[in-house]
Amino acid sequence: MQNKISDILIIGGGAAGLMAGIGAAKVNAGAKITVLEKMPRPGRKIIITGKGRCNLSNFKDWEDFSTHIHPKPNFLKNAFFNFSPEKTVGFFEECGLRTVTERGDRVFPESGNSKDVVDTLVSAAASLGVDIIAGTEIRHIGSNPDGTFSADSADGTKFSGKSLIITTGGLSYPATGSTGDGLEWASELGLGTVPCFPSLTAIVPKGYKATKDGISASGHIHREAPLSETGALLNGNRLKNISLRILIDGTEVYDEFGDIDFTDGGLEGPLGFKVSRKCVKAIINGSKVKVIIDMKPAVTLNELDKRIYALWKEINEDRRSRSRSREDRMRILLGKLLPSDLIRGFLKYRPVNEAAKVGKALKNWEMDIAGYVGYERCVITAGGISTDEVSAKTMECKKIPGLYFAGEILDLDADTGGYNLQTAFSTGRLAGESAARKISTLQ
Ligand SMILES: Cc1cc2nc3c(=O)[nH]c(=O)nc-3n(C[C@H](O)[C@H](O)[C@H](O)COP(=O)(O)OP(=O)(O)OC[C@H]3O[C@@H](n4cnc5c(N)ncnc54)[C@H](O)[C@@H]3O)c2cc1C
Structure with a gap:
């Protein structure tokens, strides 16, 4: 059995792990730093981010940035200022990766290719002497009485380190390698975890999928579950500038304007x-x-009803209408109010056969939610290692000195817009730097 000794062992070669390696090497150039990655290549998840374009950061200042972080944004504050979006983008630019900032302060590589982000991280780590060992799945970790750590790989190799940084990610998109292994190890070590659930995922209206059996007790509806006839009619539509209200047990908890997509998920x-x-x-x-969707949020119901009445009158007075059924005339009316591709699906979900009722239907399209798409296709895992277990100043575990956590494995998740990768980069960088500083004091 091989035994490989490092100063700093990092398990998980994703955004947080690679940045932890870079941060550690920059602080302590002499330290032996090893990143262990179970997939054949590191950064598999980064490749699929931002629809292949990788929205790697967001340029909002902390006041604004923090409103997109859940559930305890303050835990991130120190890591954010230590390695801010400006510093992150500065790092990538120095490494030769040009970036562009788009609507909503979202930062992308100028090439529009997420692979360039992975290549930049991997070559930056390698040039600093970080050893990235891919295709190595860690099955078990141990905290030794002498304060060191061990990690046993599936092929029997034993790794050990003075410090251990766990950056194995959450549970979303398991095909990228993120299968929650680190969460199990944390539980085995007696550390508190917050129950995980999928976030940034499709929510599925009742009747949208054809299956009843496919819904688990927790409400999980598999992405691949077939669409119902209504779902198939709605799939592919984007509703722009609508207002969306959310009611939980009858109480309104959310009301905002924006765009929604009907997809094969929901x-x-x-x-x-x-x-x-x-x-x-x-x-x-x-x-x-x-x-509850309001498809005409810019006008009151009264104003909309007046407009509908005028349109209905015009349609009925048109000579061509004499030969048309009432149903056809209703479709013509809706055609003047909705995107044409939406009409059949809308009518199937919300049958309306009187012009006088159209206004209310458009401003008050209610849908009960049956469930949600799970880890198989969600963007982020909410929950994870309790932030109470980890020092926000260093990312070190409070109960086990020398052990660090960073990235999605933590009970820290964010909205879409580059906030999640920035969180992984900031926490990873801080964990790496802190571990390296600690090693320096031991050397
Ligand atoms: C489809 C999709 C699109 C996204 N788009 C964006 C976006 O544009 N912008 C954004 O900010 N965020 C985006 N995200 C979220 C973002 O990708 C994650 O938050 C981020 O990658 C988390 O980084 P991480 O390093 O903590 O975890 P991960 O990226 O999950 O990395 C963990 C690594 O650990 C490895 N690993 C796990 N277990 C073991 C083990 N036992 N042994 C060895 N290695 C192991 C895994 O193989 C993996 O490579 C997206 C996510 C998805 C799924």
């Missing part, structure tokens, strides 16, 4: 994702969730 898009955290949590807790 309700997604910027607003859909934004509300998914609240909705999934409520469904898991056994609450009833309802969404």
Whole structure:
């Protein structure tokens, strides 16, 4: 059996792990730093981020940035200022990766290719002497009485380190390697974890999927579950500038403007994702969730009714209408009020056969939510290692000195917009730097 000794062992070669290695090497150039990654190549998840473009950061200042972090934004504050979005972008630019900032302060590589972000991280780490060992799955970790740590790989190799940084991610998109291994190790070490649930995911209206059997007790509806006829008619539509209200057990908890997408999963898009955290949590807790869409938020019901009345009159007075059924005339009316691709699905979900009732239907499209798409296709895992277990100043575990956590494994998640990767970079960098400083004092 091989035994490989390092100063700093990092398990998980994703955004947080690679940045931890870079941070550690920059602080302590002489330290032997090893990143262990179970997939054949590091950074597999980064490749699929931002639809292949990788929204790697967000340039908002802390006041604004922190409103997108859940559940305890203050835990991130120190890591954020230690390695801020400006410093992160500065790091990538210095490494030769040009970036662009788009609407909403979102930062992308100028090339529009997420692979460039991975390549930059890997070559920066390698040039600093960090040893990245891919294709190595760690099965078990141990905290030794002499204060060192061990990690046993699936092929029998034993790794050990004076410090151990765990950056194995959450549970979302398990095909990228993130299968929650680190969460199990933390429980074995007696550390507190906050129950995980999928976030930034599709929420599924009742009747949208054809299956009843596919819904688990917790409300999980597999992404691959087939669409119902209504779901198939709605799939592919984007509703722009609508207002979305969320009711949990009858109480309104959310009301915002924006865009939603009907997809093969359910309700997604910027607003859909934004509300998914609240909705999934409520469904898991056994609450009833309802969404109410107002497709004409800029006008009052009274104003809309007046407009509909005028349109209806015009349609009925048109000579061509004489040969048309009432149903056809209703479709013509809706065609003047809604995107044409939406009409059949809308009518199937919300049948309306009187012009006088159209205004209310458009401003008050209610949908009960049956469930949500799970880890198989969610963007982020909410929950994880309790931040009470970890020092916000160093990312070191309070109960086990020398052990650090960073990235999605922590009970720290964010909205879409580059906040999640920035969180992984900031916490990873701080964990790496802190571990390296500690090693320096021991040397
Ligand atoms: C489809 C999708 C799109 C996204 N788009 C964006 C975006 O544009 N912007 C943004 O900010 N965020 C985005 N995110 C979220 C972002 O990707 C994550 O928050 C971030 O990658 C988390 O980084 P991490 O290093 O903590 O974890 P991960 O990226 O999950 O890395 C963990 C690594 O640990 C390895 N590992 C796990 N277990 C072991 C083990 N036992 N032994 C060895 N290695 C192990 C895994 O293989 C993996 O490589 C997206 C996520 C998804 C799923």
